[in-house]
Structures are given as C-alpha cells and as structure tokens.
Amino acid sequence: MNYKIELSSEEVPKKWYNINADLPCELPMPKNSEGRNQIEDLQKAFTKAALDQEFATERYIKIPQKVRELYMQMGRPTPLFRAKRLEEKLNTPAKIYYKREDTSPTGSHKLNSAIPQAYFAKKEGVERLTTETGAGQWGTALSLACSLLDLDCTVYMVKVSFNQKPDRKNIMNIYGGEVFASPSENTEFGRKVLAENPDHVGSLGIAISEAMEEALNNDNVKYTLGSVLNHVMLHQTVIGQELKTQLEIANEEPDTMIACVGGGSNFAGALYPFIKDKLDGNSDTKFIAVEPSACPTLTEGKYEYDFGDSNGFTPLLKMYTLGHDFVAPSVHAGGLRYHGMCPQISLLAHEGYINPVTAHQRDVFNAGIQFAKCEGIVPAPETTHAIKAGIDEAIKCRQTGEEKTIVINFSGHGMLDLKGYANYFSGEMPNSK
C-alpha cells in the first residue's frame, strides 16, 4: 500500500481561503479601549497587505506567483502519511492519517505565513521585520523568510523558551535573524517589566508588546505576528487545501480532524477548508482543538473583548481569553502558552462548530513517545497534544468498533525540543498545571 500521499510542486494551492466569507454570524470587530487609539497604532505597525487581508471578506485571495514559487522551493506541498503502525499498536479499526508540516525546512507550519508576510513587506519597501516567538517556531520561520526575501529580522523570544532552547537562537542566527530574550532592555515596555520583576520568565503577550513597540517607533520597521489574526490564518490554509486533495486521492472522508491550538494558526490552516464544508451544511466532520491544561483558553476562558498582548498595544478583540495578564506555567509546549485565541476560531467554538479539549503535559509526552516508537518522527511538544487526542479517539473506536477516519495535523517535529522529553524521562515533569 501507499503509506504517503505526495503532490507535485505545481499542486501548491493558487489561492488562500478566507473564512471571513463564510462565518455563521457576524464577527465582532476589534475596538479601541477607552481613551486610546490602538487601531491606528495597528495600522502603523503592520504592513498594508496584512491589514487588507485581516478585514477582507472575499472567500479566496490569490497567492502571488513569487510566494507560490517560494512555497515550492521550500518543499510544499507537504506529504500526508498513514499511521499504519500506530493503528496496529492501538489495535484500532480506525484509520489515522497525519499531515506532515514538520517537513518544512524550519520544522513546522509557520513558514506558510512567514513567506507571504515577508514578501508583502518587501514589496512595500520595508527594511526590517520584528516579531515575537514562544516555542521559537515562528521566529525561526520568519528568520528564514527574511533571508529568502532579503530583509533584516529581529525576534523577541519568550525568556523561558530562550533559556530552555539555546538551539533555537542558533538556528535563527544561521538564517540571519537577531534574537533577544523577552522581556529585554531594548524597549520601554521590556524595561518596565524587568524593573518590576527582573526574573520575569516572559510571555507571548510581553514579547508581542516589545516587537510592536519597535515597529511603532521606526518607519522602516514593520511588526509581524505568527498566529491569532486572520491574515495569518488564511496564509496557513495552504495546508488544508492540500489535505483536501490528498484525502480525495486516498478516497477518504474525515470523521474527526484534530489540531493543537495556541493562537490557532495550525488549527485554522489545516481545518478551515473543511470547516467551510460544515458551515455549508455538506459535512459532519468533528473538529477537535487540543490545548494544554496549563493554558485552557477555549475550555475555561471567557468569550469577551480583551487585548491581544499584555500591555494594551493591540485593540480589544472579541475572543476566548484567560485575561491579558495571564502568565501560563512554563510548560514545554511554549507555542501553546497564549492567553487569547484567534477571534474567528473563538466565534466558531462559541457557535459549537469546534470541540475544544485539554490535555495534561505528562500525558501528551507519553503520547508523543508512543507515536515516535511506531512512526519514527518525534513530534514537537505542541504537536503531541494533537497526537494525544488522536490516540484517544482511536482507542474509542477500538471500544465501539467504529472504522473512523481520523486526521491529525502534525504541526511540527521535536528535534529542537528534546529537553522536554529528557525532562519527562527524568520523572521531574509534573502532570498538570
């Protein structure tokens, strides 16, 4: 049998899918907080293209040929694999497929948005991009994208991840990115946080504030974000569009689709094109969003207006949130430690189109090891959340006898996160928050 389904370079999608066109009810718009004008700031911080795409309502947006070319040169389309050995190990009648975003040169799906963001910035005459990174995946992707498009790149990396993962800094340096541990002394906000607590471990929210501050104070600098916002989500839909073609080739209709969620980008990218079918009334697929119990935004957060960052630089967004001053415990899945959630995903979850679940840290690492021993690839700590939920679903099928088709978005590999696994083996890893 064919264990992998590959597409040729030419099958890279020609357009991005924009879920704004198909939402089941009106999306609450971002708004300024009292006495401030963050929307204007946002307009200054982001590229024009990012803002246009953020509020676009067309269903499909054309991918510029140069961006498609770079997608191809960086190896897209990514393969779809059948986890036959894992199925046998679990003794399940279910079929498990996984979409291999780890095959990107930077090891995760993040390059899918980094490339177009760098492309549009270059086109608008920008010289340097700033950003934040949690686990390091987004910063790595943006560093490479800036190298591909001949831009400078500055990355604020959440301090706890910076310290846990020196190799992340190394790889960003290889691509030419400059990396600072956040909170840093570079920005007014960073200095303020450090003055209050010199040992602050950082958070995505703080790093966002620092990166945005630089863009607000420099004309040739723009800020980029690797998740949460709609323009990022739509860039990522190349994953789900490829996946549709691949599942057609495999002659499969997915019963359950699973992705981990931090800000929402790999979830949206892989699942939006399928959620569209459900919104159109043409599908019964169940969509599972898996978050760490240490940062249970969709499952325990409130659906309300909140800042996207810690400092109130961003407008208020209507979303599930744990509060913009929430600092998640320093679990290894640094990419899932965000207090908020993409507004569109929040709305879809609120309307019942998405099933959110949580998973404990020891359990997800255990699932990751089980997966690696069967399928070979070591998943990123973030990705192990999706795998845990996939294994749970497959075990349910063993009990019910259902031959479900389960599709997991394998968002990234764990080659730069092996310390998390060492921590698991040492017995020092707590199971919960």
Place this chain on the structure above:
Amino acid sequence: MNYKIELSSEEVPKKWYNINADLPCELPMPKNSEGRNQIEDLQKAFTKAALDQEFATERYIKIPQKVRELYMQMGRPTPLFRAKRLEEKLNTPAKIYYKREDTSPTGSHKLNSAIPQAYFAKKEGVERLTTETGAGQWGTALSLACSLLDLDCTVYMVKVSFNQKPDRKNIMNIYGGEVFASPSENTEFGRKVLAENPDHVGSLGIAISEAMEEALNNDNVKYTLGSVLNHVMLHQTVIGQELKTQLEIANEEPDTMIACVGGGSNFAGALYPFIKDKLDGNSDTKFIAVEPSACPTLTEGKYEYDFGDSNGFTPLLKMYTLGHDFVAPSVHAGGLRYHGMCPQISLLAHEGYINPVTAHQRDVFNAGIQFAKCEGIVPAPETTHAIKAGIDEAIKCRQTGEEKTIVINFSGHGMLDLKGYANYFSGEMPNSK
C-alpha cells in the same frame, strides 16, 4: 517548474545492489593478524545474514518484503530537490540537485541499514543489538530500528560527541535505546582505556571495540556496524537506485556526484549504482568523496592492511587508513572521524574511479550556512562537506561556462548539531586540523 521529484511508496527498490560483483580487480580478503583469529570472532559477533551479505558476490540481493514495508512506513523513497536558489546565488550555469536523506525520521540515511540489520537479527532469534555511534546518527537509527522490530538496543557513543550532543542521548532514549559514553566502565577494553587516560575523548574505533566485546561475551547479543563493511554499503544502495529513477524523470545525466565520507556508507549508498555504470564503461561521471582535513583518510592515508577498530578485535582489512591508533581532533563532524575506510571504496579510489578531496571545518560550516539561507534546510556537519565541494564545483562552472549537472547526497540535517554552528559564529572554531 517542479522543484522536487517524489516517488511513491511502491517505488522503493526491490533489491540491494552489491558492488562486489563489479569491482575492477580482485578485492583483498580480510585476514587474521599473527597468532589471533579475529575472523572467527567476527562470525560470532555479527548475524549470519550480515556475514553472508558481506562476502556475497551476486550483483543484486532481494530486499525482504517486511524490510521494504518498513522502508515505506519510514517515508522512503526520499525526495530529490533542485537547489535553484543556491544556483542563482552562485550565479552558476550548473544545475545542482540534492537527494534528501535528511527526510528520514531520524534525520539521516542511517536507517536504511539499521532496519535490515535489526530485521535479520530478529529473524535469527537475537534479543539485543549493540553498536557504536560517532555523531549519533547511526545510534539513533539503530534505536528506532530496534523499536520497530522489538529488540533491545545498547549504544556506545564516542565521548566527545556524547558531551557535545546531549540531545542525541535523549532521542535514542525516546526510541528505547540505552546509551553509554565510550570509553565506558561496561567493558574490559573501556576500563583499560580509562585506566590509561580517564579523560580520553573516545573514538569510533574504541566504541566499536566496546560494542563488539559485549556481543562476543553474550549469546543473545549481536554487534552491528553502521558503516565501513559491505553489507552496510549494499543496504544503503536504495538511495542511489531511487536517485537513478529520479534523475531519469528529471531527464538528467549527472556530470559530478558528491558525497562526504567517514566510513563510506552514504557515499556508497548514493553513488555505487552510478559507479557501476562507469565500471561498465557506460558513464563519464566524476565521483567526489569529501573528507575533513582533520581526518584525511583517502587523501593522506596509506592503502594497506589495518584493523577496523582500535583494539584489534576486527580482522585486518585492506583499506586506506591513518592507522588504527589514530585519534582525530574533535571536529563537529563526528561521523567523519574514522581512521579507516570501506575496503571497496578504498579499492575504487586506489584504481582511480573516485576523486577524494578534503575540506576545512570553517569552510564547510560557511558552506552549510550559505546553503541554509538559500534552500532552508540546515545540513549536518558531515553533510556540509559535500555541500562545500558542490559549491566549489558550481563556481568552477561559473568560470568555465559549463552547464554541468551536479548531484549532492544530502546525508542528514543538522537540527541536533546546532552547537557546531554556534561555535562557528562565536569565532572559536579553528579552520583546520
């Protein structure tokens, strides 16, 4: 254009190619040293299948269906990529292709031999496999292969690499492998070396001695080797056979083919099927073997009988060697620090079928960074040697105007070797020996 050439699972080769059938003159046989019987020891240490394949003279050996299945499940065939951006950067008329063995779950070509070695051992009733590892690539691959075939696995890792690369131990642990820094206290030979020099940094030769000693002293334990010997080389020829099909699809005849050499396994695997054509008189392809200037076996070694390990456990092999007591400086390309060379490669080099060259450490890391910035993937330190030579060849084409087709075997990625790059950036890396 199509930047990658993929093959389907079913196109995994059905047989291994054995160069023993086509050598241009008789291969000098292994022999015992005076008063000892290492050949008998070898027969005890290895599986029967490994020994049979070692001395086989059939041109093709059937790949068992279960092994083919595991090759497929672990993602073979691997893709062939065109390095279009690197070509443009170098402003060369040459076309550069690279065969992506880094896409293996363990990140290098080593799994190609680990799987059949574990398969044959299981079939012969073996319970545990031992081995040595330098850079860690072979030990990682054998750990996964043992997990796939339900065997125990013990890895002796050269101490300098063990200390430089804690993540290598972590990943082997994920797959269930047990890892010891060599020289260790586990074996008589390890204890002897440590007694003489407690700070010994280790060598592949010492690690081989330790792993073999365990197999000689335990009936249910067999020793495996990840390079040098013919049965390993022939397992690796799945690379070159796939590559032939892919180059046919691309409508290319390679002018220059390049691989790095330590013991010779990625070189042999990728190039033997093409060297066959040259031996048959049907090809003018130039075959470049790149070694570190710190361990210049083919370029400065002698072609003579020497032990394969440091202790004289192995028979004497006729090969290029720097002497079995040679300890290479601790360069980051741990997989290329071996004093000897595969006897068949040695013979082919001696007869003029292979062009060996050396490269300096700073130069190869520089080439690796240049590659990563264009093509995205960060190469392993070993692989950077092949890339350096590929870039040199492409630059020559710029000067001569020749539109050569250059094919590089991209033996592995550097995700677990980023400290080497950090060392390069710090300016602390010496350029030569």
